[in-house]
Amino acid sequence: MSAGAAGAGMLSVARTLDRCGVLGPGVRAVVWVQGCPLRCRGCVAAETLPFEGGTPRAVGELADWLAGLAEDGTVEGVTLSGGEPFGQPEALAALLDAVRARMPEFTAMAYSGFRHEALLRGTPGQRALLDRLDLLVDGPYVAARHAPLRWRGSANQRLIALTGRYADLLAGPDTSAGLEVSLGPDGALSWAGVPPVPDFRARLDARLAARGITLRPADEGPGRRGP
Numbered sequence: 314m315s316a317g318a319a320g321a322g323m324l325s326v327a328r329t330l331d332r333c334g335v336l337g338p339g340v341r342a343v344v345w346v347q348g349c350p351l352r353c354r355g356c357v358a359a360e361t362l363p364f365e366g367g368t369p370r371a372v373g374e375l376a377d378w379l380a381g382l383a384e385d386g387t388v389e390g391v392t393l394s395g396g397e398p399f400g401q402p403e404a405l406a407a408l409l410d411a412v413r414a415r416m417p418e419f420t421a422m423a424y425s426g427f428r429h430e431a432l433l434r435g436t437p438g439q440r441a442l443l444d445r446l447d448l449l450v451d452g453p454y455v456a457a458r459h460a461p462l463r464w465r466g467s468a469n470q471r472l473i474a475l476t477g478r479y480a481d482l483l484a485g486p487d488t489s490a491g492l493e494v495s496l497g498p499d500g501a502l503s504w505a506g507v508p509p510v511p512d513f514r515a516r517l518d519a520r521l522a523a524r525g526i527t528l529r530p531a532d533e534g535p536g537r538r539g540p
């Protein structure tokens with residue numbers, strides 16, 4: 314598994330979102346890290362795959378942002394996506410520690426293209442991040458097994474409760490949470506979620522291009538909604 318491009322105490326971030334209801338339980342902030350060593354056909358986050366090109370963000374700055382959102386009741390936790398969160402595990406583990414120093418009940422969910430069993434045999438940093446998660450969606454996106462499942466897009470991907478915080482949710486309906494589309498204060502369109510239909514990104518891009526509409530290509534800072 315590849316290491317992230319950012320140095321110690323820094324994360325290479327593709328974008329952030331301060332409020333999301335379709336990428337995990339409740340209302341959550343989302344951090345999409347930059348860089349993934351896998352290349353799943355049909356990946357909806359192609360712009361996050363290169364390890365180059367992300368925005369370097371200090372762990373302390375992101376921790377302040379997340380703790381502030383939790384303190385004012387906006388979110389109950391964060392979802393880590395990408396890109397591959399386990400490509401930058403040390404910084405993400407430090408981020409969760411820093412937020413929980415202020416908000417001990419803050420919850421954490423992560424996506425990974427790697428299977429849980431592989432992460433358990435991973436680097437110390439990867440195991441440290443795993444130890445700090447409440448929920449994990451594991452495994453690569455497999456277009457041939459696309460399915461409209463809760464918070465994940467293909468039937469090989471598992472939703473794994475790593476603590477008791479959300480264990481009861483696993484008994485609920487396993488159906489798509491859908492997508493969220495938002496309009497930023499500057500007029501920029503963005504979307505988040507796991508598409509319930511295959512080839513969603515290609516279809517969306519083609520339809521928007523036909524109308525001369527573009528999605529915001531990159532995050533512009535905490536509290537701002539990215540694409």
Ligand code: SF4
Pocket residue numbers: 349350351352353356357358362395396397425426427452453454
């Ligand atoms: S693991 Fe996730 S981010 Fe990486 S290529 Fe696959 S779907 Fe895209």
